[in-house]
Amino acid sequence: MIAMEVRKSSDVSLREFGCEQNLLSRPDGSASFVQGDTSVLAGMYGPAEVKVSKEIYDRATLEVLIQPKVGLPSVRERSLEQCVRETCEASLLSFLYPRSSLTLILQVVHDDGSLLSCLLNGACMALMDAGLPMSCLFCGVTCAINADGEIITDPTAAQEKQCRAILTFAIDSTDRKVMMSSTRGSFSVHELQECIAVCQKASEKLFKFYRDSVQRRYSKTV
Amino acid sequence: MLSALSARVGHVLVPGDVFVGQAEDMLSLSGPTRKETAVCGPGLRRDGARVCVSVSGILKHKAPNVFWIQAHGKRYVPVKGECVIGIVTLKSGDVFKVDVGSSEQASLSYLSFEGATKRNRPNVQVGDLVYAQLLVANKDMEPELVCIDGAGRANGMGVFGSGGLMVKVSLGLVHRLLAPSSDLMSDLSALYPSEMVVGMNGRVWVKSSSLQQTLIICNLLQNCEHLSPEQRKVLFNRIRQGAL
Numbered sequence: 001m002i003a004m005e006v007r008k009s010s011d012v013s014l015r016e017f018g019c020e021q022n023l024l025s026r027p028d029g030s031a032s033f034v035q036g037d038t039s040v041l042a043g044m045y046g047p048a049e050v051k052v053s054k055e056i057y058d059r060a061t062l063e064v065l066i067q068p069k070v071g072l073p074s075v076r077e078r079s080l081e082q083c084v085r086e087t088c089e090a091s092l093l094s095f096l097y098p099r100s101s102l103t104l105i106l107q108v109v110h111d112d113g114s115l116l117s118c119l120l121n122g123a124c125m126a127l128m129d130a131g132l133p134m135s136c137l138f139c140g141v142t143c144a145i146n147a148d149g150e151i152i153t154d155p156t157a158a159q160e161k162q163c164r165a166i167l168t169f170a171i172d173s174t175d176r177k178v179m180m181s182s183t184r185g186s187f188s189v190h191e192l193q194e195c196i197a198v199c200q201k202a203s204e205k206l207f208k209f210y211r212d213s214v215q216r217r218y219s220k221t222v
Numbered sequence: 223m224l225s226a227l228s229a230r231v232g233h234v235l236v237p238g239d240v241f242v243g244q245a246e247d248m249l250s251l252s253g254p255t256r257k258e259t260a261v262c263g264p265g266l267r268r269d270g271a272r273v274c275v276s277v278s279g280i281l282k283h284k285a286p287n288v289f290w291i292q293a294h295g296k297r298y299v300p301v302k303g304e305c306v307i308g309i310v311t312l313k314s315g316d317v318f319k320v321d322v323g324s325s326e327q328a329s330l331s332y333l334s335f336e337g338a339t340k341r342n343r344p345n346v347q348v349g350d351l352v353y354a355q356l357l358v359a360n361k362d363m364e365p366e367l368v369c370i371d372g373a374g375r376a377n378g379m380g381v382f383g384s385g386g387l388m389v390k391v392s393l394g395l396v397h398r399l400l401a402p403s404s405d406l407m408s409d410l411s412a413l414y415p416s417e418m419v420v421g422m423n424g425r426v427w428v429k430s431s432s433l434q435q436t437l438i439i440c441n442l443l444q445n446c447e448h449l450s451p452e453q454r455k456v457l458f459n460r461i462r463q464g465a466l
Contacts, residue, residue, distance in 0.1 A: 028297040046297065047325040091237075093267075093276060097299075098361055100325035131295030133267070133276035134237040173238040214278045215234045218294075220450075 012202045014141075014154045015114075019121070019213055021129045027105075029130020033122035035154060037112035040119050042126035046102035060097040062089055066106045066119065080116055084123055087140075087170040087180045091124075093133040102132070113157040114142040116168045116182055121206065128214065137173040139206040141199040142166065145187055151195055153202050167195050171203040173210075223273065224260050224287060231283040235291065239275040258287070265291025294394045298323045298423035300359035305379070307388065307421030308367060310350045320352060320367055323390075323423045328365035330354060335369045336376035344381070351383035351427060353419055382419060386429030389440045393424050395447050406446060409458050410439065 015036030024030035027043035034040075047060055054061050064085040066077040088104065104126065106119050120140030127134060144155040144163035152159055160166055165185030169178050178196060187195075226241045262268060265277045266289060275281075279293035298306070300322065308320035308328060318330040330352065335344040346352070354367035369379040399407050399420050410418070416430035416439060426443055430436040438461065446454055 022294070028295065047299065048297075049325055096361060097325065128236070128278045129294075130297065131277050131279075131293045133265075135274070135276065136238040137236060173236075174240075211234075211236055214236055218234045218280055 012153055012198055012205075014202055014205060015156075017121075017206075017209065019125050019209075021125060021213070021217055027126075027130075029126045029128070029132070031122055031125035031129050032109075033118055033125060035114055035118045035121070036156060037110055038114055038118045039109040040115075040122040041107040041109055042119075042122040043105045043107075044102070044126040044130040044132070045105075046130070046132070047097040047100035048103070050099060050101035054101065055099045058095060058098050060092070060094040060100045060102050062092065062094065062102045062104070064088065064104045064106065064123075067108065069108045069111060080119060083116060083168075083170075083180055083182050084119055087120060087138055088123060088127065090179050091134045091136050091138050091172065092127065093135055096133055111157065113155050113160045114168075116140060117142040117154070120168075120170050125210070125213075128210075135174075137207060137210060138170050138179055139173075139203050139210070140168060140170050141202045141206070142168045143195045143198055143202075145185070145191055145195070149191070151191075151198055153198060165191070167192070167199075169196060169199045171200055173203075173207050176200045176203060224258050227260055227273070227281070227289050228283065231281050231289070233281055234279070235275045235281055236278045237274075237276050240269075241273040243271050261288045263288060263290025265293060292394075292397075294392060296392050296424065298393065300324050300328070300356050300365040301422075302356055302359045304359075304422040305353060305355050306367075306423040307419060307425040307427060308352045308354060308423075310346055310348050310352060313346070313348055318346060318352075320354070322356075322365065322367075323425065324365065326364055328356070328367045330367040330369070334367070335380060336374065346381055350381050351388060352381055353379050353421065355379060383427055386417070386427050387436050387440055388425055388427040389443060391424055391426055391443055392447055393422075395443070396420060396422060396424055396426070399426070405451065406454070409454065410442065413442075413458065413461065414439065 017035045019031055019033045021031045024043055027045050029044035032041045050061050062085055064081045066081050068077055104123055117140030124138050143151050143153045144160055145151055145165040146163045165187040167183040170180040172179050223243050226244055262273055265279060267274050267276050277291055277293045279291040282292050283289055306322050308322045310318050311321050312319035316332050319327045320330050322328050332343055338344050354369045356365055357368045358366040371377045414430050414435045419427040428436055428439045
């Protein structure tokens with residue numbers, strides 16, 4: 001089930017994004033998310049058996065694994081995993097599955113900038129596809145501040161190299177609040193607040209896209 | 223609340239959608255009070271005075287006041303009262319451990335079979351298929367299975383499966399097969415003479431008169447999820463004419 005969206009230049013411009021759900025047969029939920037040239041594949045397993053050493057008595061144990069395109073996972077992937085895991089744990093109703101494990105595996109297919117937001121979007125679509133109960137949806141938006149002080153949303157890798165700050169936010173669908181933020185570089189408080197406002201505006205397009213793609217998926221079956 | 227829910231029946235909803243109480247739900251001190259309750263099934267959860275959607279799917283309604291979200295999924299979560307197909311994995315003392323596809327293995331006591339006593343133990347080996355009903359199934363306890371009903375009769379449950387093939391399908395397909403007036407079930411049963419056991423945990427066991435027919439039915443089951451009704455009828459006609 002593939003859905004594509006094209007965004008022309010507006011005040012908040014995102015690259016062309018698309019997603020496909022339920023494309024892998026083994027995982028309980030799977031999704032692929034594409035933003036411009038950045039592409040990510042997500043697979044979700046659970047609720048499944050958990051090792052006694054890792055079990056939590058009142059919640060599900062969520063494990064996120066990010067595999068880079070080339071090479072073995074390193075410290076960079078570990079920090080991305082922590083960001084994704086904290087966002088997922090905030091939105092999943094994990095108290096419904098105590099002493100179980102939920103495993104989310106994200107494979108980077110191509111990285112052309114805004115990788116963390118693409119991972120977050122792919123994770124949310126995979127969680128929805130698996131049918132896991134959530135309190136809200138979440139999406140990831142990246143923006144970069146270049147040397148002139150302009151804010152660029154959804155930057156490519158080339159744009160990210162020239163910018164003095166890169167900020168990624170995870171936004172929730174109910175109140176448009178910031179669930180997680182990951183930033184690199186130097187910026188002022190005023191610029192931070194501007195970036196949050198821009199990302200909240202951009203998140204509306206993503207949530208509308210989520211809703212449309214889920215609607216298309218369910219319209220096919222009787 | 224009922225009106226708010228009924229207005230969205232048949233729509234696709236995503237987690238985070240809420241239904242708020244309407245003005246007419248407020249109890250009036252002067253007029254007569256009518257009490258209306260809405261029963262919220264899987265996918266809907268109560269959060270104070272609101273009803274929130276927790277999985278993405280289609281909002282379904284059954285008269286008079288039952289609402290639930292129908293979602294596609296593959297992973298089974300045990301629910302009390304459902305009949306499932308399990309695979310016996312361990313035989314330890316008086317209890318069998320059965321894999322039902324959930325996060326924890328279920329336990330099945332050897333006395334939960336028809337006519338079983340301490341002297342007359344049932345003939346169950348590791349690897350056998352068992353059709354049983356979930357007696358205890360909640361998030362805090364280990365699931366328990368029984369192969370008898372309340373009156374002590376087997377009622378079709380117990381060990382089965384000599385010959386035949388068990389396949390794994392999605393939960394949505396199982397619900398479609400077990401629906402009261404199911405086109406899919408009537409088409410499949412009209413195809414070849416066969417026996418079928420459908421477990422609510424997404425497992426279906428099929429046995430037909432020859433191995434080839436069994437394999438054809440299993441392949442059809444796994445492919446029917448992605449076919450529309452018209453495509454399915456075309457495919458079934460082709461098979462009936464012996465094209466495969």
